[in-house]
Amino acid sequence: xxxxxxxxxxxxxxxxxxxxxxxxxxxxxxxxxxxxxxxxxxxxxxxxxxxxxxxxxxxxxxxxxxxxxxxxxxxxxxxxxxxxxxxxxxxxxxxxxxxxxxxxxxxxxxxxxxxxxxxxxxxxxxxxxxxxxxxxxxxxxxxxxxxxxxxxxxxxxxxxxxxxxxxxxxxxxxxxxxxxxxxxxxxxxxxxxxxxxxxxxxxxxxxxxxxxxxxxxxxxxxxxxxxxxxxxxxxxxxxxxxxxxxxxxxxxxxxxxxxxxxxxxxxxxxxxxxxxxxxxxxxxxxxxxxxxxxxxxxxxxxxxxxxxxxxxxxxxxxxxxxxxxxxxxxxxxxxxxxxxxxxxxxxxxxxxxxxxxxxxxxxxxxxxxxxxxxxxxxxxxxxxxxxxxxxxxxxxxxxxx
Amino acid sequence: xxxxxxxxxxxxxxxxxxxxxxxxxxxxxxxxxxxxxxxxxxxxxxxxxxxxxxxxxxxx
Ligand SMILES: Cc1cc2nc3c(=O)[nH]c(=O)nc-3n(C[C@H](O)[C@H](O)[C@H](O)COP(=O)(O)OP(=O)(O)OC[C@H]3O[C@@H](n4cnc5c(N)ncnc54)[C@H](O)[C@@H]3O)c2cc1C
Ligand code: SF4
Ligand code: SF4
Numbered sequence: 518x519x520x521x522x523x524x525x526x527x528x529x530x531x532x533x534x535x536x537x538x539x540x541x542x543x544x545x546x547x548x549x550x551x552x553x554x555x556x557x558x559x560x561x562x563x564x565x566x567x568x569x570x571x572x573x574x575x576x577x578x579x580x581x582x583x584x585x586x587x588x589x590x591x592x593x594x595x596x597x598x599x600x601x602x603x604x605x606x607x608x609x610x611x612x613x614x615x616x617x618x619x620x621x622x623x624x625x626x627x628x629x630x631x632x633x634x635x636x637x638x639x640x641x642x643x644x645x646x647x648x649x650x651x652x653x654x655x656x657x658x659x660x661x662x663x664x665x666x667x668x669x670x671x672x673x674x675x676x677x678x679x680x681x682x683x684x685x686x687x688x689x690x691x692x693x694x695x696x697x698x699x700x701x702x703x704x705x706x707x708x709x710x711x712x713x714x715x716x717x718x719x720x721x722x723x724x725x726x727x728x729x730x731x732x733x734x735x736x737x738x739x740x741x742x743x744x745x746x747x748x749x750x751x752x753x754x755x756x757x758x759x760x761x762x763x764x765x766x767x768x769x770x771x772x773x774x775x776x777x778x779x780x781x782x783x784x785x786x787x788x789x790x791x792x793x794x795x796x797x798x799x800x801x802x803x804x805x806x807x808x809x810x811x812x813x814x815x816x817x818x819x820x821x822x823x824x825x826x827x828x829x830x831x832x833x834x835x836x837x838x839x840x841x842x843x844x845x846x847x848x849x850x851x852x853x854x855x856x857x858x859x860x861x862x863x864x865x866x867x868x869x870x871x872x873x874x875x876x877x878x879x880x881x882x883x884x885x886x887x888x889x890x891x892x893x894x895x896x897x898x899x900x901x902x903x904x905x906x907x908x909x910x911x912x913x914x915x916x917x918x
Numbered sequence: 919x920x921x922x923x924x925x926x927x928x929x930x931x932x933x934x935x936x937x938x939x940x941x942x943x944x945x946x947x948x949x950x951x952x953x954x955x956x957x958x959x960x961x962x963x964x965x966x967x968x969x970x971x972x973x974x975x976x977x978x
């Protein structure tokens with residue numbers, strides 16, 4: 518195939534964000550190329566594979582039994598003292614699936630290919646081509662050989678460790694305090710509380726400033742993982758292994774089929790997600806729900822927005838001012854909400870194990886389900902205040918009338 | 919001084935790349951590469967690595 522022609526858009530990275538972006542650009546008639554450094558789309562996953570129904574609707578995806586493996590109808594929150602709060606999400610926005618991500622990613626790439634885009638694998642973007650102060654393509658190392666590929670727009674969908682953002686001079690270094698270090702085992706033979714409920718374990722012993730999760734992929738198959746603050750001296754692996762040892766009854770018939778690790782940005786998106794001829798999509802712009810680290814849905818949504826703004830901009834020369842509306846649109850539609858959620862996160866980061874126990878014992882499941890809402894947060898703050906008056910210092914700011 | 923990667927332990931997840939302020943880590947196909955001449959010894963990569971594959975390289 519001849520890849521040397523000039524492309525309208527080159528997407529770097531064939532993760533969920535990259536493939537969706539490519540599909541949306543190609544669907545609107547743009548000549549689109551995706552470069553992916555791995556030799557296959559998908560594995561290794563850096564992911565717990567949770568995806569809600571609502572995100573699938575936003576991304577126009579129907580459930581598909583080859584990758585929507587396990588229907589999720591609720592969550593079990595477990596406090597440090599073992600107190601459980603069962604939340605039912607069956608008919609709510611938060612219902613969803615644990616997916617088989619490798620199949621899901623390949624399907625997204627297939628959708629993009631059917632819409633007209635081309636893919637190049639084992640092709641690592643090593644640098645950007647710059648012409649007259651504008652980004653005009655990527656320098657790729659393909660199977661060891663350097664090649665230069667030109668385009669009007671480059672989309673960096675190359676994940677949290679994005680090289681594209683850095684090479685474009687956008688400040689994308691993730692501060693340690695604003696990321697979670699994650700480690701996970703996919704296992705078979707796990708004793709699940711309920712194969713349709715996600716289990717989340719909180720507290721300093723399970724996970725410093727994070728949680729342990731069990732996401733079921735089948736009746737006895739699950740992703741068992743942990744996310745802790747990037748600042749912790751101990752490793753995520755240390756936390757997970759220790760937690761599993763303390764809960765070994767659940768795993769006595771289980772064995773590991775896959776080991777995963779990765780870092781999740783749990784902070785605000787980067788200040789600048791566009792430049793002359795450049796757009797960032799997904800983790801590369803830190804578009805992640807800062808409460809639980811879910812980033813598949815936001816990456817898909819951003820891919821659609823990028824094409825909606827990017828395609829008309831192609832005709833005008835793809836200067837920054839024509840791409841800037843992408844950032845504005847994203848901030849309006851998603852960023853504002855994530856900012857509120859970040860506030861909830863900061864609240865939870867201040868809670869001690871004792872506070873978490875109190876919440877599990879006293880809070881109404883509906884309140885726990887809608888934590889992103891100011892009213893819910895206020896109710897939780899009031900609950901804490903009632904049972905632990907000394908928490909007034911930090912709790913009072915969150916109480917609204 | 920610099921850091922040393924245990925390639926046997928490394929999961930190629932790119933975590934260290936995300937937090938490195940000076941692009942002294944690079945994830946190539948199936949291998950993480952450290953560029954000691956750029957490294958400023960901030961230690962961020964050591965802390966974030968989910969499996970403890972990065973250690974301080976002791977001066978000889
Ligand atoms: C432990 C863990 C658990 C998680 N659990 C969940 C979860 O349950 N649900 C959820 O929604 N999210 C979860 N996330 C977050 C989620 O995985 C990410 O938000 C999501 O993958 C972002 O998609 P993306 O397309 O932006 O980037 P990625 O999925 O990271 O894709 C980037 C792609 O770009 C390629 N690439 C990178 N650099 C280059 C280069 N220079 N040249 C060419 N190609 C390149 C990579 O190989 C990769 O294929 C989790 C993350 C971690 C670490
Ligand atoms: S963070 Fe650790 S496991 Fe991940 S790529 Fe870097 S050295 Fe390897
Ligand atoms: S010590 Fe700091 S500068 Fe050196 S590689 Fe690690 S993160 Fe980068």
